[in-house]
Structures are given as C-alpha cells and as structure tokens.
Amino acid sequence: MDIRRPLDPEAVETFVLAADLRSFTKAAAALNTTQAAVSLRLKRLEAQIGQRLLERTPRRIGLTPAGERFLGPARDVLTAHRRATEALMQESVSLNLGVTHHLVGPELTRAIQVAGQQGGGVTLSLRTGLSRGLLEMFDAGELDAVIVLRHDASRRDGEILAESRFGWFAAPMFAPFQGEPLPLAVQRQPCNLRAMAVEALAVAGLPWREAFVGEGAASVAAAASAGLGLAPLAHCAVPAGLVDVGARFRLPALPTRPIILHSAVSRPRAAALLNGMAAAFRSGTVR
Numbered sequence: 001m002d003i004r005r006p007l008d009p010e011a012v013e014t015f016v017l018a019a020d021l022r023s024f025t026k027a028a029a030a031l032n033t034t035q036a037a038v039s040l041r042l043k044r045l046e047a048q049i050g051q052r053l054l055e056r057t058p059r060r061i062g063l064t065p066a067g068e069r070f071l072g073p074a075r076d077v078l079t080a081h082r083r084a085t086e087a088l089m090q091e092s093v094s095l096n097l098g099v100t101h102h103l104v105g106p107e108l109t110r111a112i113q114v115a116g117q118q119g120g121g122v123t124l125s126l127r128t129g130l131s132r133g134l135l136e137m138f139d140a141g142e143l144d145a146v147i148v149l150r151h152d153a154s155r156r157d158g159e160i161l162a163e164s165r166f167g168w169f170a171a172p173m174f175a176p177f178q179g180e181p182l183p184l185a186v187q188r189q190p191c192n193l194r195a196m197a198v199e200a201l202a203v204a205g206l207p208w209r210e211a212f213v214g215e216g217a218a219s220v221a222a223a224a225s226a227g228l229g230l231a232p233l234a235h236c237a238v239p240a241g242l243v244d245v246g247a248r249f250r251l252p253a254l255p256t257r258p259i260i261l262h263s264a265v266s267r268p269r270a271a272a273l274l275n276g277m278a279a280a281f282r283s284g285t286v287r
Helices: 007-019 024-031 036-051 065-086 106-118 133-138 192-204 216-226 268-283
Strands: 055-056 059-064 093-100 122-128 144-148 161-162 166-170 182-187 206-214 231-234 257-263
Touching: 007 024, 007 055, 007 065, 007 166, 007 268, 024 055, 024 166, 024 268, 036 059, 036 161, 093 133, 093 268, 106 144, 106 268, 122 133, 122 268, 133 144, 144 268, 161 206, 161 268, 166 216, 182 192, 182 216, 206 216, 216 231
Parallel strands: 093 122, 093 144, 182 206
Antiparallel strands: 055 059, 144 257, 161 257, 166 231
C-alpha cells in the first residue's frame, strides 16, 4: 500500500457507489460519467491500496474480503471530505423532492443513503403523498422534482426509472374466514392502487370488504401487520414482518406500474443528490 499519497476522494466515492449499486454501469450513471472511467478509478484505487476490492462477474460485482473491510472506512473518508468542503460553502442549496407514498418504506432509507453520498451540503426536503397531488405541486413550481407512479396514459412526460411490483401482503398467521368476503386494508378513495386491487378482485370474482381504511401506505401496512386484513402494497414499501400471501390464497396478480421521475433541478449539487436517488431506483434498490 502506497501511504505516501492520500486516497483520491473521487475514486473512493466511485468504489462506495459501485459496492452499493452492485454495478459499474449504474455507478457511472450516478456519477454522470462513463463505465470506462469508473473502471479506471477503481483500478487506480486498488493499485494504491495494494489489494483487490471488488470481484467482477458477467452479471454483477461483489466485495472481496478486503473490500468488505474497506467499505466502512471508505464511507468515513467521504464524510470527512464532505465536511471539509461544506465548511467553505457559503451558498445554501436545497432539494424539494416529492415521492409517492406507495414507494415509501424500509428500502427508501437505502436510496436516501446512496443519494446522500452524491449530494453533500444539500438540504433534502421530502414530501410524500398521492402521485396526482405531487404532480400538481411540481407543475406549480412548489417541488423541484417528484418520483411518482404512472397509472394511466394521461401524461407521458418524465423519465422512467423502473417498474414497481405490487402484491398482497398480510401478517404470517393471517387467515380469512372461509366463505366470507376478503378483509382488505386499503387507503381512502381516490387511490390508484386501491382501484387497481379492487378491479383485480372483481375480475377474479372474489368478494371483499373494507376491514381498515387509512391515509398513506404506512398506515395500511401497519393495519396488515396487526392482522386486520390483506393489504395491496408495493414490494419496496413492505415492512419487516409482512409476507406475500397472493399465492397462498390464490389471489389475482397485480400489474406493475412505471416509476417516473419529473425534474426541474438545475443546480449541480442538488442534481447530484437527485441523480443518486434515481440511480438507486434504476438499480433495483427500491422496487
């Protein structure tokens, strides 16, 4: 290991993103550079350290034992570099981001972590709500960017990040009474996911009833965790403890929906944070 030269923060950042996203291509997209540049930075970092950090296969990349040991200190390097840079920054930069509540769940924490590595010194203001309402706020200039679900063809602009999968979730021991309508935990109308689930049940000829009506995916997931009923949820919004019971109860499959990014962000630092968030969605960290 060459200890005479300090580690290059850009190379360290590249390593951390590649480790988090498990892809050179997705790390390059998050960094707004090329895959060749990512590969070169990592080779130089490994040469300086004197150990291989990543195992490369045709399908994905993984950490070597040395990479596992280095990942935590590498994050510390980025944190120290960011603090030093922020100390000299006079201008305050913020990103007002809206995310549909259907995508807010445990996996979103990881997406914010990935985004934070890109957008040092930026205040992230996050608002959640229905896709329709968030789009109205974006169009009015009240939000800099929104990540929403596309439920119909009424609006075709924006960038497709990924496809969100949905399923039927319940507590592990949940069992509806035979011969009775399925008890559902759903959101209040209007809700596109509720409408999608109800339509699927109607086509399958399965009766249902409202067992819980709440505001937001988190309240619906909480009701399902308490055993009140089945909840139609995005896979990325499912908290620990809930299980997919669609196959067990022979429930109809729910269609996927595109995850769409609408952005009017122009400031480089805010754009870097948003790019990190978008990269997490593209990579499948949130899905």
